[in-house]
Amino acid sequence: MKTQPMADDVAAFLDSVPDERRREDARALAQIMAEETGAQAVMWGSAIIGFGDGEYTTSKGPQPWFRVGFSPRKANLALYNMPESDDALGPHTRGKGCLYIKDLRGIDEQTLRDLIRRTA
Numbered sequence: 001m002k003t004q005p006m007a008d009d010v011a012a013f014l015d016s017v018p019d020e021r022r023r024e025d026a027r028a029l030a031q032i033m034a035e036e037t038g039a040q041a042v043m044w045g046s047a048i049i050g051f052g053d054g055e056y057t058t059s060k061g062p063q064p065w066f067r068v069g070f071s072p073r074k075a076n077l078a079l080y081n082m083p084e085s086d087d088a089l090g091p092h093t094r095g096k097g098c099l100y101i102k103d104l105r106g107i108d109e110q111t112l113r114d115l116i117r118r119t120a
Helices: 010-015 020-037 109-119
Strands: 041-044 048-051 054-058 061-065 068-072 077-080 093-095 098-101
Touching: 010 020, 010 041, 010 048, 020 041, 020 048, 020 068, 020 077, 020 109
Parallel strands: none
Antiparallel strands: 041 048, 048 068, 054 061, 068 077, 077 098, 093 098
């Protein structure tokens, strides 16, 4: 897989997020994920923060991957390896194994924490 764990500084990456609101949301989400997984944040590639050790199966077999992670994109926060969610979470959209959140302030934090714990 092209995306691999990196020794890059997670805090420096978060500081570099250009949009102030997205940067604040990313910092808060990193804190929540660290608390719920008990794992340290690790940069995966140049734009994904992962927590915990897991694997992802490709046509070449199992590959190292994180248990749960996210990327602060321009349009939203993309959360990876997330289980199915429900309306109790608040406004979000879904993709295959991903959850997309535009504004962390509109999300029910306890429901988000529960989802992260189920994944981790």
